[in-house]
Amino acid sequence: MEDLSGALVKLQEYLNYVILGIPLYRLALALLVFFSFLFLRKLFIFIILRYVRKLTRKTETKVDDIVFRVFSRPASFIIVILGVALSLKVLGIENSAVFRVLKTLGIFVVFWALYNLVVAFEEYFYRFAERFGREFAREVGGFFIKVAKAFVLVVGGVAVLQEWGINVSALLASLGLGGLAFALAAKDTAANLFGGLTVLADKSMRVGDWVKIGSVEGIVEDIGLRTTKIRSFEKSYITVPNQFISNQPLENFSRREVRRIKMTLGLTYGTTKEQMVKILNDIREMLRNHPGIAKDQLLMVYFTDFGESSLDLFIYCFTNTARWSEYLAIREDVNLRIMEIVEKNGSSFAFPSRSVYVEKLPKPEENA
Known part of the structure; x- marks a missing residue:
């Protein structure tokens, strides 16, 4: 009995041994709590999540599968955070900064899950955007997705600041001149935002369109909250503020169904009236x-001018396609047929030339 009591005393001494101001038994208990939560996390993943996954697979809708996929990882991470918090409680660490x-x-995990939820439901955003027109479902849907992401990030950031005792509204109000500068800077952002809404509401362009806005010309690659991205024909990437787009004439070449052929041909002055007709x-x-x-469409072919070195024909018509490659093929065929017609009728194309008439040649003795 004396040996047993002595062992218990020694064990008690070991357990009460202090490391960094914390008794050894508390360290052991804290580790036990932490590893218990790690085990609980494994149990949560292998049993509960598997059971929930089987239930979601039996349903016809895909919504529950998406929600399960989005929240499974954040939920398991929350268990680890709770394990750390309880372990610190056991250790007697009451530092407010740590907690x-x-x-x-x-908070980060919760808003991380909400952000991933927005990403996972992108398809449904596009389906909802189809109510505004199938042609602009991609642009409107992308706009809604960006707004939802921005909303989650802003609310999450405000929640973090509030947790650290920072009153966001009071902070903005107390900035004084800085707040005024922020408001002035935000003015352009708001103008760009409403400019983007105007572009989407007017349906003036969509992704993939060939447009010209001021001096900017190219293919629209993205219509964002603040800017629109355009790929020029030189393959440079141009970022255009939406405010600029809403205040500039926008020429959308992709909306036309036909393309114009306009040319002036010059025939030689040796062409007779009968040949010209x-x-x-x-x-x-x-x-x-x-x-x-x-x-x-309008079609015009007329003999219009007596040029300096040619008889000028004006040709004006439209192709039945707006696609550039098809337009070039049609224009090439038209040009070849015109060449054939001119040659068949015994005429030819003029080129710039000038005739010099010498009224009187000098006498040989005058040159001596």
Whole structure:
């Protein structure tokens, strides 16, 4: 009995041994609590999550599968944070800064899950945006997604600041001149935001359109909250503020259904009247019957001017396609047929030239 009591005394001495101001038994108990929560996390993952996953797979809707996938990892991380918090309680650590850090981590996990939820439901945002028109579902849906992400980030940031005792509204009010500068800076941001809303509401352009805004021309790659991204034909990446777009004329080349052919041809002055009339009629007939020329658009072929070195023909018509490659193929075929018509009628194309007439040559003796 004496040996047993002596062992208990020694054990008590060991357990009461102080390391960094903390008794050894508290350290052991804190470790036990922490590892118990790690075990609980494993149990949560392998039993509860598997059971919930089986239930979600049996349902017809995909919403519960998305929610499960989004919240499974944050939930397991929350268990670890709770384990750390209780372990610190057992150790007797009552430092408010430490627990604020843990609460901040908890807030971060919650808003991390909400942010991932927005990402996971992107498809549903696009489906909702189809109510505004299928043609602009991508642009409107992308706009809603960016607004939702920004909202989650802003609210999460405010929640973290509030946790650390920072009153955001009072902070902005106390900035004085800094708050005024912030408001002035935010003015442009708000103008760009409403400019983006105006672009989407007017449906003036969409991703993939070929547009010209002021001196900027290219293909629209993204319509954002603040800016619109355009890829120029030189492959440079241009970022245009939405405020600029809403205040500038916007030319959308992709919205046209036809493309114009406009040219002036010069025939030689040796072309007779009969040849000219025949050439004009043949070109008109060719264009009217050409499969690539729009029949419901304006078509003009006229002898317009006596040029310095040519008889000028004006040709004006439209192709029945707006696609650039098809337009070039049609225009090439039209040019070749015009060449054939001119050659067939015995005329030729003029080129810039100038004739010099010498009224009187000097006598040989005058040159001596």
